[in-house]
Amino acid sequence: MVEKNIVEVDKNDSKTNINDRGAELIKGVKSGISIAIGYIPIAITFGLVAKSSGIPNMVSILMSLLIFAGASQFIGVNLMAHGATGLEIVMTTFILNFRHFLMSSSLTQKIYDKTTKKLLSVLAFGITDETFAVASLCSEERISPWFMLGLNFIAFISWNFGTWIGIFLGDAIPSSLKTSMNIALYAMFIGLLLPAIKESKPVFVVTFIAIFINCLLKWIPLFSFISMGWSIIISTVVAAAIGAVLYPKEVE
Incomplete structure (x- = not known):
């Protein structure tokens, strides 16, 4: 009888744990909706710029799936269009994204201690400037890894969705307009840089x-x-x- 009660308690704890994870995941997705809305137009621009630069569609898609770093993807496309070597592209994007090591290290101090290394690795892949800012500004002293997963997930999906749209539009718009989209790369970096320079x-x-x-x-x-x-x-x-x-x- 005692053993039966213990089993029932364990099942209830397990259900509670799963429910908590689901709630935190949904909470993270909701917190990332504003990020997703902002990512889509930038990702569309990336798809258009990649298309106008002559980058194969599959390469552009894989960049968003495997790299998932807006600034690095834009600069990578620009370097590829100018015939840069693989080493040059890797070195440039590594330097550009070195800050992600610092952001990941900082967030490990805020995420629950018992989070597995495998899950931390997944979370580290999905961290961007915006998701890092949202997670860092959370009022809770410790945040759930499932909250972070939901936050990263909605950002990742929106970025890839926008990339697909940009590539699709690239097939529909005139070649002259596609060529002019190259200026969007420089406009984006200037737009990001000017506020920081002023402050x-x-x-x-x-x-x-x-x-x-x-x-x-x-x-x-x-x-x-x-x-x-x-x-x-x-x-x-x-x-x-x-x-x-x-x-x-x-x-x-």
Whole structure:
């Protein structure tokens, strides 16, 4: 009789645990709806830019499925369109997305301790700037990994959905309009950069240094052997190093 009661209690605990997971998953999806709405038009733009750059549809789709990093995908498409080597593309996107290591490390301090490493690996893949911001601003001291999974899931689905739409539209719109979509890449980066430049002097200085170094590498004949991909890598690393020296502490 006692054993039967224990089994019933275990079943009830299991059901409660599953219900809690489902509730947290749904809560995460709801919290990510605003992110999803913002991702779709950007992902559509990515699909259009990739199409206009001559990138095969399957490559564009796999980039959104396996990379899932907007800025890296845009810069990757641009580098591929200019004939950059695989190493240049990998190095550039690695530097661009290095912050994800920091974001993942930070969130592990906020997620429940008993979360398995396999689940943490899945969560780390889905972290973006926006999902990190939402999770970090949660009022709870600890957040459920299932909440994070729901948050990442809705962002991932919306990004891939938008990519498919962009690729589909790329087949329907005139070639002249597709070609003009290449400017969307630069417009997006300028749109992301200007607010940060206005609010932060260090960002302005480091950005100017990176632009200056890249111009030198492009226009001085001595450096003509350096490809565009390596120019971006060198400019980014050198500008970041100078910024670290000039601004060793976070500016209040």
